[in-house]
Amino acid sequence: MPDADSSTIISVTDLTKTFDGITAVDHITFSVKAGEIFAFLGPNGAGKSTTIKMLTTLLHPTGGTISMGGHDPADSPHKVRRTFGIVFQDPSLDEELTAYENMEYHGILYNVQKDKRRQRTKELLTIVELWDRRDDLVKNFSGGMKRRLEIARGLLHHPSILFLDEPTLGLDPQTRNLIWNYIRELNKSEGVTVFFTTHYMEEAERVAERIAIIDQGKIVIQGTPDELKSRTKSASLEDAFIGLTGRNIRTEEPSSLDRLRVRRKFFRKPGR
């Protein structure tokens, strides 16, 4: 059982998700403390994104329990949705709107009052250095700018938890460094709990206070970066990761953009 003391903000017990008989997440149990930076690592197809989708109410678990800020997503999805902000693995901005309009849109959906919304938008866009570009259409932004805007948008409604699903994927080292600096600064200044996934082990080692590694749907180890290295007798987190998950290349799930190019099934089953 995970620690369920008052400082626990995410508590997951025996969480399971199966798709057509295939177990994507297999009885995982972990907890995240309020204000913590928590890394959730694993090879492609290990179950990271499926876990995030269950935590963020996008998927219904097959079994197990979740508590997000004291609320169960199955019973109180709206209360859970107010507790977190999220930066998805794939871009999720409306590129036909401006940066400011994307922020406004998000603020209204989360029922943030007009004056607070405008003040917060200015504050966050200034932090991520996009205030001067607020009236530009997002389709004219670079990948790094879009990521920064998504982070600002995810924080607009003052969430307690920020989910970042591979936030630095495909970005150059300068932008990656900049983004992690923003995140650490926001974690310190606002006390926001950060739950992130990444394939860049050096980033996880540098930023995360605690790490869980998932492979084939099961959590294989969790602890601080030093604990993980010490328990696997590895010099670096990357060595520990490879030692625990093996060297075989995993099948990667197609992203939403890939699905545009590669036709999958014709009809989608509702409720899957």
Add this chain to the structure above:
Amino acid sequence: MKAIYILWFRQIKRYSRSKARIIGSLGQPLLFLVALGFGFGPIYTKAGGGNYIQFLAPGIIAMSILFTATFAGIEVLWDRQFGFLKEILVAPVSRVEIMIGRTLGGATVAVVQGVIVFCLSLIIGFHPTNLTLLPLALLYMGLIAIMFTALGTAIACVIEDMQGFQLIINFLIMPTFFLSGALFPMESLPKAVRFIAAINPLAYGVDALRGILVHGAHLGLITDFTVLTSAAVAIMVLGSYLFSRMQV
């Protein structure tokens, strides 16, 4: 309500910024008005039907709304593929509100297209008999638009494939359009075809628009209103259910 408003407003904003979409979607109705209107006009007049443009224009306005509204469902697929749907689905907003906001947004765009086609038809020679009834015509245009936007959105909830969506929509809207009385009177058609027209909700929309803009509705405006409203509500309920079951 705020969520419905912002979802509606987003559709309007995107539409107003897409000049290519506005102009491009007028091509087909304009072609139908000009080619059919002037091509079949003399034959129609000779056969004793009167002025064909007067008959055709309400049908083409309905066609424009039908096509724009139904294809509005494709935006659900785009939002799914480009990730924006996830942003909406993780927001603390009920799926029913999302369905209503999207449908009203798509329907408003479709009505605007219908109004533009109406203005074009005036240039081509269409003369509405009573301009004071235009607000009533807008009401019926709105009902047609809501019904078919909800239908397009409902279909987009269960189809993942972009090309598949287009095929299904074409498969549905072509017979819906041709068997609606938009291009020719239904009275002289075989009984079986008339039966299909009787269960085609667009036929009631075309009848109402023709009734308001040209002369009295053949089926009766109250019947038209009842059928269109019932169909719009039923499809909205179905769409809301399918949307509520949607996971990404």
